[in-house]
Amino acid sequence: MSLPGSPFLAYRGKELFLEDCSLDELAQRFGTPLYVYSQAAMLAALAPYQRGLAGRPHLVCYAMKANSNLAVLQTFARAGCGFDIVSGGELERVLAAGADADKVVFSGVGKTRAEMHRALDAGVLCFNVESEAELEVLSQAAVDARRTARISLRVNPDVDAQTHAYISTGLKGNKFGIAHDQALAAYRRATELPGLEVAGIDCHIGSQITTSGPYLDALDRVLDLVESIEAAGIALHHLDLGGGLGIVYTDEQPPAADALLAQLLQRIDARGHGHRMLMVEPGRSLVGNAGVLVSEVLYLKPGEAKNFCIVDAAMNDLMRPAMYEAFMRIEACRLRGHGATVYDVVGPVCESGDWLGRDRALAVEPGDRVAVLSAGAYCMSMASNYNTRGRAAEVMVVGGQAHLVRDREQPSELFRGERLID
Ligand SMILES: Cc1ncc(COP(=O)(O)O)c(C=O)c1O
Numbered sequence: 001m002s003l004p005g006s007p008f009l010a011y012r013g014k015e016l017f018l019e020d021c022s023l024d025e026l027a028q029r030f031g032t033p034l035y036v037y038s039q040a041a042m043l044a045a046l047a048p049y050q051r052g053l054a055g056r057p058h059l060v061c062y063a064m065k066a067n068s069n070l071a072v073l074q075t076f077a078r079a080g081c082g083f084d085i086v087s088g089g090e091l092e093r094v095l096a097a098g099a100d101a102d103k104v105v106f107s108g109v110g111k112t113r114a115e116m117h118r119a120l121d122a123g124v125l126c127f128n129v130e131s132e133a134e135l136e137v138l139s140q141a142a143v144d145a146r147r148t149a150r151i152s153l154r155v156n157p158d159v160d161a162q163t164h165a166y167i168s169t170g171l172k173g174n175k176f177g178i179a180h181d182q183a184l185a186a187y188r189r190a191t192e193l194p195g196l197e198v199a200g201i202d203c204h205i206g207s208q209i210t211t212s213g214p215y216l217d218a219l220d221r222v223l224d225l226v227e228s229i230e231a232a233g234i235a236l237h238h239l240d241l242g243g244g245l246g247i248v249y250t251d252e253q254p255p256a257a258d259a260l261l262a263q264l265l266q267r268i269d270a271r272g273h274g275h276r277m278l279m280v281e282p283g284r285s286l287v288g289n290a291g292v293l294v295s296e297v298l299y300l301k302p303g304e305a306k307n308f309c310i311v312d313a314a315m316n317d318l319m320r321p322a323m324y325e326a327f328m329r330i331e332a333c334r335l336r337g338h339g340a341t342v343y344d345v346v347g348p349v350c351e352s353g354d355w356l357g358r359d360r361a362l363a364v365e366p367g368d369r370v371a372v373l374s375a376g377a378y379c380m381s382m383a384s385n386y387n388t389r390g391r392a393a394e395v396m397v398v399g400g401q402a403h404l405v406r407d408r409e410q411p412s413e414l415f416r417g418e419r420l421i422d
């Protein structure tokens with residue numbers, strides 16, 4: 001029986017497997033909490049993007065904030081992907097993973113001068129600029145570095161992505177991008193400034209988007225702008241459509257990437273923009289359903305109002321439920337014969353917001369392991385050391401073999417760089 005979201009994850013008899021690896025056995029071998037990723041699932045998620053864009057100049061830039069493990073980055077770099085980064089730290093990571101800087105786009109509303117200098121030295125493909133003020137600073141940085149910064153302006157189309165308020169980015173109340181009405185003036189300014197070369201335009205309206213309507217609305221707004229920018233004599237080489245496509249956590253039905261792209265390309269072609277290089281910046285949809293978090297049941301605590309299943313993973317390992325009240329499926333790694341009890345699945349962190357799932361029917365005993373599904377995106381990459389907890393280890397299954405791709409952080413490593421005062 002395979003589970004929603006991933007054909008790579010299924011029960012075989014009583015045991016939960018990711019590809020050919022029993023999650024219970026991986027937990028015994030590597031300890032818990034443990035993130036486990038399937039490389040095959042990541043590449044399978046990339047395929048519809050590549051299919052959807054085949055035959056035209058394009059670049060799939062993996063938005064690495066979703067999961068920045070080096071082996072994950074290496075997987076996408078070897079598959080020909082570029083990367084969407086949002087910090088100097090992400091730049092160092094992609095370079096360490098063997099990616100080409102000239103396939104990197106640099107997004108983000110708050111790039112520092114130091115980050116701009118490093119990205120200019122590395123030779124990134126494009127800066128996705130998010131304000132006029134940033135344009136001025138980038139121009140100065142490029143002149144100082146005696147380099148040219150290729151730029152695109154991120155436009156805020158004021159379109160509702162119909163997602164959680166915290167992960168909507170394309171509404172005028174959001175901090176992201178340059179307002180549609182101000183974009184043409186910003187492009188004019190960009191052509192006047194030294195050190196800058198206008199390369200394209202981009203737009204990203206939010207994350208976990210499950211219908212194509214908002215994408216089509218945003219595209220229309222962007223193409224309107226492209227037409228007025230080119231009418232003003234400013235050439236745009238590429239069109240970056242951003243990321244944001246949702247995944248299945250429970251019963252969502254997002255369009256497949258190739259189906260979504262077919263709709264967008266039809267609109268692009270119909271309006272006469274088919275010659276442009278196309279870029280996309282998917283994050284969650286490439287990795288989300290390719291990973292699970294495996295955790296051990298420490299204690300079962302029956303209560304008057306609630307039963308608690310206390311596990312060894314916590315909000316510091318996986319904060320989506322605490323932060324967005326996000327629903328993530330939780331399954332036993334080994335099915336038991338007895339009936340299920342309804343539990344809140346919680347971690348050891350000292351916060352009542354430290355929960356991974358509420359009101360979940362589980363048949364488990366202490367020492368059993370559970371898997372939080374769809375945990376490949378925005379889980380390990382958002383982990384922290386809160387309560388001075390070391391971050392989990394990470395394993396990647398490649399061709400049926402499990403590889404430890406990141407060690408568990410040990411408690412004694414967690415105060416490195418701190419000093420006592422004499
Ligand atoms: C500029 C930009 N590009 C791409 C992404 C990736 O989004 P997602 O992981 O939803 O595909 C994000 C995150 O929302 C983003 O801010």
Ligand SMILES: N[C@@H](CCCC[NH3+])C(=O)O
Pocket residue numbers: 065167169207208320377378
């Ligand atoms: N962290 C968010 C997604 C943020 C997308 C980045 N702008 C989540 O877990 O859903």
